[in-house]
Amino acid sequence: MHTTYTNRKRKSTTWAVLLLSGMLLLNMNTTTGYAAASTESLSKPAWTSSSLMLNEANTEKDVMIKNIYAVPAKNLVYVHTSQPVTKTSSKTTLDWQLDSLQALDAKTGQLKWSTIFHEKSGPYTTYSNSVYASNGTAYVYMEYSDKSKKLYSFNTSGKTNWVKTVNSSANISLMDNDNLLVATSQGVQSNGSVRSTLSLYDQKGKLLTEKTIAGTVLKAAKGRIVVDASKQVKSGNFWQPVANPKVEIYDTSLNRLSFYQFPAEANTQGDGGGEALAILDDGSVLMRANFETTGNRLMGFGSDGKLAWGRAIAGDAYIQTAGNGYTVLTGSKLELYTMKGKVTERMFKDAQPVLMHVDRTQDGQYQLDFAKTGYILNPQTLEDVHVYIVSTAVPSLESISTYMNEVIYSMKGEALSKYALKSSSAK
Template identity: 75%
Template structure:
């Protein structure tokens, strides 16, 4: 059994809509590319399952990331540990980072985050640079927490022990931000230690701030600086947070207090908070009696506009633009306003996936037809169809430079798409 376990809406999201898999353009007159069957795999790897300890058969795929410049594909996976004694529980995991040769599919190296008789993983996360460095965060059953930096040969560049639960973020110059927080204090306030590292693992700067990091990327860090409210035994974040925006130097640029009738948690799908390539920010909120709005914060960190959107709109960003998918209509916007739109028509309910690809395009997958779409024009880059022999991309996968890498059962397969030709 294979399970996808993406975190923080990094990439995987689903939207229920009507559909059969017939495509129609809007009146703006896009040129359609030739539809192509998804090809048979160029290769399929051996099993990604590990047998070093007594694990269940589930393979949880945490991340797939291709690095064309190094001819590598990373797979970060986790397997639940079977309880055999009081020393193990089903909440523990065996985490593995594997690097496969992108030409042959053979495993080049395999790192297991567990020493014999040592602690197991209880939580993990990973992210990857364009030049092949892999950063992996691990929380262990003995309470220790570590950040690993791996090079493309499978050797650790460095390992850092952190004292509090942490999140990892890459900024636009591919420096690493580690945000560590102990959670809410007795009065509801939250303190977070921010540490920024360069490519060699050297500490650039650090600072402890009031609040919890909501998102970071490009040259911006978005923080919820509100106190939390205790409900039962749990601390709940504010529905109408005070949002503070920092730059890469950890200097606060601005703040915005959402009004009391706003709720930033809940409605719609996709990215509720996103940082665009130019450093501007969009954030979704539902306002009592008036409905959903998308709030746009400019490159100076200040609120620039509020745009009314449908409550069921699905939001996805790429580059310096964002899309709203509502019903069958996909609309493209920048911070300045609407650019274009197109329509997908269908006749029966299907589950659809929308995400941003590794190379910054949009990917839309219906039951039997998928689209790779240009983020600046919404024109097709690829239109591909699936069949019983070549299944859909519903499982964990990644796309970059006309190539899919996808998990089927417990193996990884490579699918090479042909260069699209216009009709």
């Protein structure tokens, strides 16, 4: 159920900015205690693509960027977009989307291929998600208006490796060895219980292992699957997960390693920013909770799945992970930890309140973007890898972007722009 298109038309529209991981109010930063990298000016981009708007959608509404993902080894950068479709018939009862996966040449910005997940007069997308393997294989999950659900695998040439029909709503996650976990569930039963089927596939689409478990997958990555095994509770006409879940941790053989019951006073659905649940490269798991009597705590589960420690953090602390470490940003202080304890910290001095975001880059570093200044930080030391500032050509850093191998790909209006930073080895 996909068709390839290459035509484009220009429309007057704005691009919807998805909730970026790490949006918060913070003070404009200067650093102390670290030798700063040479500051670079983000000036004219190496290229700006043609408009990524599709003329197959009768919409003037905002368009969402679901993913930007670079594959340097294949000279490729993916953009997964989703455009709302205006209701034109009384037969149309759902909120439609027109989803596409577009692949651009990383050297020129020219469109190499584009796949739209809709056939003329066929069902539209109602939900979508995508993940990408290190070799550039793209996995795209689609739910359609006729209730059908499909999982696609594309190679870097735009050819379909395989397509699978999925019977129930699913979440997809990339695991170790670029295997794909598909977690499906038929929803909450009358007694509040949920059962999920975990299916692990290799890149050829071969089923490696499968298991049905009690609970809902909260997050899966690397070699771990974190599950909420609690029954949900009825709130009006809706079922909701409990605030203090029973958490179970599985490995990729689908063996349960451990479980932990959060106490009644805990709430895992509340305070702070960043990653409330994260999985480190070594399989360790971090979960955040607010306890009525003691406030916010960060809970660390070791690679064996067992609770290793819990420590107090500020209610407004921002958590971000990379590799085998994690950062805690509290006010103007950025602290780096591993599961064994604190590694280092650095300060950001006051200047003015600005909107910024913190994220993990594709190549596993930290990226901090303020209104006028951006940083790429070493994940083991917090030292500067790059410091870049805006210019007349780039008036703001507030946009959907990704960083990989000293290149920033960023949305600019309806198009994608490439900004090449100075080589770290040349500094």
